[in-house]
Amino acid sequence: xxxxxxxxxxxxxxxxxxxxxxxxxxxxxxxxxxxxxxxxxxxxxxxxxxxxxxxxxxxxxxxxxxxxxxxxxxxxxxxxxxxxxxxxxxxxxxxxxxxxxxxxxxxxxxxxxxxxxxxxxxxxxxxxxxxxxxxxxxxxxxxxxxxxxxxxxxxxxxxxxxxxxxxxxxxxxxxxxxxxxxxxxxxxxxxxxxxxxxxxxxxxxxxxxxxxxxxxxxxxxxxxxx
Numbered sequence: 001x002x003x004x005x006x007x008x009x010x011x012x013x014x015x016x017x018x019x020x021x022x023x024x025x026x027x028x029x030x031x032x033x034x035x036x037x038x039x040x041x042x043x044x045x046x047x048x049x050x051x052x053x054x055x056x057x058x059x060x061x062x063x064x065x066x067x068x069x070x071x072x073x074x075x076x077x078x079x080x081x082x083x084x085x086x087x088x089x090x091x092x093x094x095x096x097x098x099x100x101x102x103x104x105x106x107x108x109x110x111x112x113x114x115x116x117x118x119x120x121x122x123x124x125x126x127x128x129x130x131x132x133x134x135x136x137x138x139x140x141x142x143x144x145x146x147x148x149x150x151x152x153x154x155x156x157x158x159x160x161x162x163x164x165x166x167x168x169x170x171x172x173x174x175x176x177x178x179x180x181x182x183x184x185x186x187x188x189x190x191x192x193x194x195x196x197x198x199x200x201x202x203x204x205x206x207x208x209x210x211x212x213x214x215x216x217x218x219x220x221x222x223x224x225x226x
Contacts, residue, residue: 125139
């Protein structure tokens with residue numbers, strides 16, 4: 001007796017039926033990351049086999065940071081140390097970023113006090129380069145509570161994961177697709193001024209731990225990925 005081969009569709013269904021809800025969520029996140037960054041960002045391929053962790057700072061062991069998120073928003077989707085690019089001189093300073101179902105929270109790494117709280121409904125888009133760096137810009141609505149300060153330029157070591165989770169969180173919270181633009185040239189609004197950001201690939205290749213930011217006049221910021 002010769003058994004007929006199992007159709008691929010049946011095999012896929014059998015595989016899906018065996019997955020736990022957590023495993024399904026993991027695969028959905030990875031699929032979203034693929035749709036956003038595959039063939040567009042150089043660091044994407046390296047991120048594929050690495051599981052999304054979400055917590056990179058040991059949030060569960062830090063009650064002060066847990067209090068910042070607000071109990072009504074459920075678990076923190078992403079918690080990691082990032083670099084914030086200073087608007088005035090291009091230098092970077094350390095911050096902790098928390099992403100919840102409704103907000104992006106930036107806090108000082110030492111004081112554990114919320115410095116900036118941004119509602120996801122006020123995040124209009126993000127700009128990220130195609131290189132192997134973690135630089136990205138968080139574009140905000142001028143009507144937001146922190147809109148007068150302008151956009152934020154940040155550096156993340158897990159930028160693929162962070163922006164994927166942010167995209168899905170914005171979609172869940174607002175039913176709106178977050179605009180994710182992959183480009184080496186973009187504009188950010190710093191207070192009342194628009195600043196042109198130009199990202200250049202240095203000779204040593206891309207490494208998100210080696211970014212050199214330099215202001216060129218009041219309206220231009222040049223970033224070299226070394």
